Amino acid sequence: MKPIYMDNNATTRVAPEVVEAMLPYFSDLYGNPSSMHAFGGNVGATLKAAREQVATLLGAMPEEILFTSCGTESDSTAIHAAIRANPDKRHIITTRVEHPAVKSLCEHLADNGYRVTFVPVDRLGRLDLDFLYKHLSDDTAIVSVMWANNETGTIFPVEEIARKVRERGIVFHSDAVQAVGKIPINMADSSIDMLSISGHKLHAPKGVGVLYIRKGTKFAPFLMGGHQEFGRRAGTENTASIIGMGRAAQLAMECMQDENTRVRALRDKLETELLKRVPKSMINGDPENRLPNTTSIAFEYIEGEAILLLMDQYGICASSGSACTSGSLEPSHVLRAMGVPFTAAHGSIRYSLSIYNTEEEIDFIIEKMPPIIERLRQMSPFWKEGMIA
Ligand SMILES: *Cc1c(COP(=O)(O)O)cnc(C)c1O
16 A cells, blocks of 8 residues: 655655666765766766755855755754854753754753753744843854744744844854755845755655855864865765755755645645544644645644554554653643643644645545544543533
8 A cells, every 4th residue: 555645744755856866876886076086086076066956955155065964963063063163152042842953952962061042932833032032142152943843834034033143143053954945945145054954854865964054154073084075074975865965956946836836735725624624623833934735733632643543544644743752642842832732732643745745645634534533532531521621
């Protein structure tokens, strides 16, 4: 059975065009791009082209593109680079709703002598900007705010924040892993200093990422060794994946229109119909400023994990709003930060679409979901209590 894949914020299918671009670099074209001979040098030339393709997608200069091993490495490199380039500054500002790649690192730094301010969000997941601006200080080494949230799709006003942060001479980083390819990004016309992206969220393979570093930004490398990546990240390049990333960047530009029209319409149809057909259901997040591919829907009084299991029997892949940590089902930190009630956070399902989804798939889900929810609610003591209350 072919899966109905609605979990594209977790990972995406590698585009067939990307596979095709990569294949020769596993077989015939295995040269080392740093070699002096033409066999390696030719691979180096293709790597250079891939860097230009990614730069074009971001409106950046090729020398501002650093290839990494993943989005997590890009986030970690940006934050470490800022604090090591400003050793006398001991304060970091981030948000309560970041991806674990930023959240866990900042919590670790908070345990190791840094003061970390986590900016709160409101019930719709919108940042408290006054709170953020009030906490900027001469001691702040970096402000890191994601462009779009992976769980709810909420888009944050990062350009506006970056302008204010730059006025104070502070470095601004954004985790744009979920934003790139879905909404326009133009670094030429931006105050953002560093930006993270990940290959596998963009129809390139897993294990390749990009950190954009604005020309002139103070930088301290993490991996030391050879001169790869302009001396900013040693280690022989993951050539095939980087070449795939370049091709994926080209495709992302071609597909942005489809993402914002057809995919958005499919998402809207799914959401409208589910909210209409399932009582006690609601959207998590800001319905206005939102990625075109994502909807997080809370089905109150039932367990997300149970919903996913029943969906799985039909081959429908999605994610829930809770994380199974140490045997207990904790609602996600994002939904908790938004103050989503416990009974709703637990039954939250994230559907995240891609250009490969079809209307038939959406219609199938619209048909299958209401009986799944109904069946689980009939077994739920919370549902009956909730109905009485
Ligand atoms: C997936 C994701 C990451 C991590 O990217 P990896 O390449 O899996 O390390 C970081 N931030 C956000 C918002 C993500 O969705």
